[in-house]
Amino acid sequence: MTTLPASAHWQPALGGDGFVEGIDDIRQAIAIILRTPVGSDPLRPDFGSRVWQYLDWPIDRARPHVVRETVEAIRRWEPRVKVTRVVVALDAEAALKITAYFRLASSGPEISAEVRPK
Template sequence: MSGRGNSTTEPTNGVKMLGMDRNTGKLLSGTDHIRQSIVDILTTPLGTRVMLPEYGSKLFDLVDNPTDPSLAMRIIMESAGAIARWEPRVRIDRINVLAVDIGKITILIIATDIETQQRLEFNNMELIF
């Protein structure tokens, strides 16, 4: 269980809907819902979720660190660990840090959908803090 509390409903057309777009309110499913979930996990600072303080990641603490050779590796390690813990629908295959700016990290995530074994590529995923 991911701990996000999203419920699954079965609309009349038989398509399983898993959530709602946090910006538009439209229904989300599949890869779009996974992408939104990953962004939510990575941009939620640890200790800020009421009743689930261990949810999220430490990326907030890394985003404004001085850029040095170890920063990208720390971002990759923290991202992989948080996703592995909180997003059970995917297995991470690769994470690349594309850019680190003031208040923003841009990454590439390549993962496998556990249910379908489909390769998922989330390119230019912007994490804004």
């Protein structure tokens, strides 16, 4: 028997079975927003972010652009949160890692979502 989500906000889990809800739903939504290039969704051509444009730039030059694009995309497409800060770094394999810190729009503690654009 399949269990139903207890929350009004949920979506199918990417890369797995079942669904995500609550904070995990928001984290997954942010990852989808940041990994989707603007113009790649034919039914929503404005959906996504322009983070991908800076993936091959030197990190010091890319950082301010990635922060700006991250904040703008999350503000536009995820109204349930307010972005407080964004940290852009390289991981152990020298791949870009974006950590967006946010608070729920209704209030609460600061939460983070880590995204590695592909």
